[in-house]
Amino acid sequence: MNDLFIAGNQHKYILSPQKRNRDTLTALFFLIPTLIFFFIFIIYPIIQSLYYSFFNWKGFGPAINFVGLRNYEKILTDSVFAKAVGNGLLIVVLSLIVQLPISIALAIMVRNDMPGRSFFRTIFFMPFVFSESIAGIIWVSMFKPDPSIGFLNAIWTLIPGVKPLEFLGDTSQVMMCVFIALTWKYLGFHMLLYMAGLANIPREIEEAAIIDGASNWQIIRNVTLPLLSTTIRTSVYLSVLGSLQQFGLIWIMSKGGPVNASETMAIYMYRFGFMRLALGYGCAVGVILLLICLIFSVSYQRLVKQQDYLGGLYS
Amino acid sequence: MTEKNTIQSWKKQNRRSLIFKYIVLIIIFLIVVIPIIMLIFGALKTRGELATKPYTPPIPPHFENIQKILNQPDFWNMLKNSLFVMLAATAGTVLVAAMAAFSFSRLNFRGKNLSFNVVTLGLLFPMSIAILPEYILLRQLNLLNLWGIILPEIAFALAGDILILRGFFMAIPVELQDASYIDGCTNLGFFWKILLPLARPSLSAVAVLAMINSWNELFLPIVVLNEERLYTLPLGTMQFSTEHGTDWAMVLAFVALSMIPTIIFYLFAEKQLISGLTAGAVKG
Numbered sequence: 001m002n003d004l005f006i007a008g009n010q011h012k013y014i015l016s017p018q019k020r021n022r023d024t025l026t027a028l029f030f031l032i033p034t035l036i037f038f039f040i041f042i043i044y045p046i047i048q049s050l051y052y053s054f055f056n057w058k059g060f061g062p063a064i065n066f067v068g069l070r071n072y073e074k075i076l077t078d079s080v081f082a083k084a085v086g087n088g089l090l091i092v093v094l095s096l097i098v099q100l101p102i103s104i105a106l107a108i109m110v111r112n113d114m115p116g117r118s119f120f121r122t123i124f125f126m127p128f129v130f131s132e133s134i135a136g137i138i139w140v141s142m143f144k145p146d147p148s149i150g151f152l153n154a155i156w157t158l159i160p161g162v163k164p165l166e167f168l169g170d171t172s173q174v175m176m177c178v179f180i181a182l183t184w185k186y187l188g189f190h191m192l193l194y195m196a197g198l199a200n201i202p203r204e205i206e207e208a209a210i211i212d213g214a215s216n217w218q219i220i221r222n223v224t225l226p227l228l229s230t231t232i233r234t235s236v237y238l239s240v241l242g243s244l245q246q247f248g249l250i251w252i253m254s255k256g257g258p259v260n261a262s263e264t265m266a267i268y269m270y271r272f273g274f275m276r277l278a279l280g281y282g283c284a285v286g287v288i289l290l291l292i293c294l295i296f297s298v299s300y301q302r303l304v305k306q307q308d309y310l311g312g313l314y315s
Numbered sequence: 316m317t318e319k320n321t322i323q324s325w326k327k328q329n330r331r332s333l334i335f336k337y338i339v340l341i342i343i344f345l346i347v348v349i350p351i352i353m354l355i356f357g358a359l360k361t362r363g364e365l366a367t368k369p370y371t372p373p374i375p376p377h378f379e380n381i382q383k384i385l386n387q388p389d390f391w392n393m394l395k396n397s398l399f400v401m402l403a404a405t406a407g408t409v410l411v412a413a414m415a416a417f418s419f420s421r422l423n424f425r426g427k428n429l430s431f432n433v434v435t436l437g438l439l440f441p442m443s444i445a446i447l448p449e450y451i452l453l454r455q456l457n458l459l460n461l462w463g464i465i466l467p468e469i470a471f472a473l474a475g476d477i478l479i480l481r482g483f484f485m486a487i488p489v490e491l492q493d494a495s496y497i498d499g500c501t502n503l504g505f506f507w508k509i510l511l512p513l514a515r516p517s518l519s520a521v522a523v524l525a526m527i528n529s530w531n532e533l534f535l536p537i538v539v540l541n542e543e544r545l546y547t548l549p550l551g552t553m554q555f556s557t558e559h560g561t562d563w564a565m566v567l568a569f570v571a572l573s574m575i576p577t578i579i580f581y582l583f584a585e586k587q588l589i590s591g592l593t594a595g596a597v598k599g
Contacts, residue, residue: 022502023422023423023502024424026418026422026502026503027422027424027427028424030414030415030417030418030422030506031414031430033410033411033414033415034412034414034415034434034473034477035433037411037466037470037473038433038434038470040452040470041449041452041466041470041471042440042445042471044452045445045449045451045452046445046448048448048451048452049451052451059451106340109336109339109340110336110340114333114336116337116340120344122582123344123348124343124344124347125585125589126347126581129527129531129580129581130531130574130577131530131531131548131552131573131577132533132549133533133548133549133550133552133553133556133570133573134549134552134573134574136553137552137556137566137570138350138351138353140556141354141357141563141566141567142350142353148366148369149365149563151349151350151353151370154369154370184346184350188347192589192592192593193592196589196593216332241441245441245443245444247443247534248533248534252553252556266443266444266446270446270534270537270538273447274447274450274538279447279451282447283448283451286444286446286447289444290444290445293439293441293444294439
């Protein structure tokens with residue numbers, strides 16, 4: 001990578017003024033489509049929603065009912081929104097302590113041309129390419145409370161004397177069910193990232209540790225994981241942002257219920273802003289969501305002081 | 316201990332741990348696969364069979380439900396809509412992103428850093444968060460139709476794809492560019508005749524990513540589409556499952572059917588998908 005940057009810099013010096021003018025014209029022409037898409041479909045709507053968030057606007061006619069910060073006040077004191085934020089954080093924490101260690105462990109397991117490696121990768125990664133509709137309905141099916149339809153309850157009730165679980169119908173179980181489905185869908189993606197990260201670590205370093213008499217665990221703990229830190233950062237970043245934005249899978253599995261028990265911030269925004277057509281209020285929710293993600297992104301970047309994961313943001 | 320002994324004992328330990336590894340991998344394999352197998356089993360049963368023996372293999376398989384869905388125009392219509400959205404969004408994304416990535420990797424111009432920063436800023440605004448503003452805008456533009464899905468999909472895919480392509484484009488030797496200019500090639504000619512053909516693997520990686528994302532997009536269609544004839548497959552699948560909630564065998568048949576294109580596509584494009592997803596993520 002470094003060589004190329006140097007090559008690029010050298011290239012700059014041999015540029016004639018005419019070439020530079022020509023470049024500017026071409027760049028202008030080549031960047032116009034991107035900038036148009038950006039301003040029309042991303043920047044303008046966001047600014048517009050910031051404006052609407054100060055109005056009590058039902059979505060019809062011009063927004064005239066200015067309410068100042070009242071929308072924000074209502075959202076931040078709404079216990080349902082607090083529940084949604086709590087659920088978002090719950091998914092973040094569970095992802096970090098359950099999903100990530102498992103995916104690292106799996107990636108390390110299938111290293112070194114282990115027979116069957118690509119087969120396991122293909123299977124583990126498959127749920128990631130299914131739409132949230134497909135994944136959601138698959139898990140609704142698994143979690144059906146009636147043991148004669150729901151596979152998981154059929155297994156659970158094999159234990160003599162237990163009652164079938166309510167799963168998605170129970171306020172205290174629904175988040176666990178949702179998290180299981182999320183893990184099923186996204187584990188393979190993180191495993192894939194770690195497999196790619198591991199492939200970049202030169203074998204010699206670990207071989208040297210083996211010769212020095214380090215145990216398997218010592219090697220993983222003191223050599224592999226530190227060398228994998230860039231990938232871990234990326235994976236954590238994507239995992240946190242993804243968790244905070246959950247909508248589709250949960251919407252299909254539980255519609256945020258029962259009694260708001262699986263409400264997420266995006267579901268809250270959709271329910272209030274769109275279904276009840278309180279667009280001003282919904283815009284305010286969107287602004288808060290945006291701020292949360294923005295604050296996380298910026299402070300995380302500061303914290304790890306690296307920007308190299310930007311290219312991997314796309315998922 | 317000599318070096319040789321150490322390596323041998325490590326290898327012995329390895330053999331034991333290999334068995335342990337396979338046990339763990341097979342358990343996870345089952346957890347991943349059983350829900351999918353249960354879905355396929357259910358899709359090939361009649362309603363009565365699903366009620367009496369829900370978890371056994373469908374012997375003999377019943378294709379009645381599948382046939383019923385295939386005989387209605389709805390499924391084909393959704394498939395057509397999804398295909399149209401996917402192809403248009405992918406073509407748009409790849410073309411626009413490649414043009415921008417070319418500017419950022421191969422040209423020198425004033426405002427390069429500024430415009431690049433604007434683009435990377437786009438990464439911070441995921442679509443699901445901007446969904447309401449997007450809806451308001453699309454309503455103003457009279458775009459509550461399939462184009463109202465295609466255009467925002469392109470816009471939100473651009474930032475990531477530009478970064479990925481920029482990385483790939485920078486790996487193409489500068490000498491090639493200089494040589495082409497000496498031979499009288501213009502910037503446009505270099506882009507079209509030399510860069511794009513050379514970058515085909517990376518373009519297909521980005522295209523596959525765009526295809527999967529577009530094919531699976533659910534939030535945008537939920538918000539934008541209000542006519543049933545415009546439904547895409549994910550939205551239609553969701554709608555079908557709520558309408559036919561009482562006939563679960565039928566729902567499973569529908570979901571299994573809508574899963575088939577994804578699985579076929581995945582098996583063919585797994586390599587490109589993986590290279591697209593890991594590009595950039597592990598650099599540095």
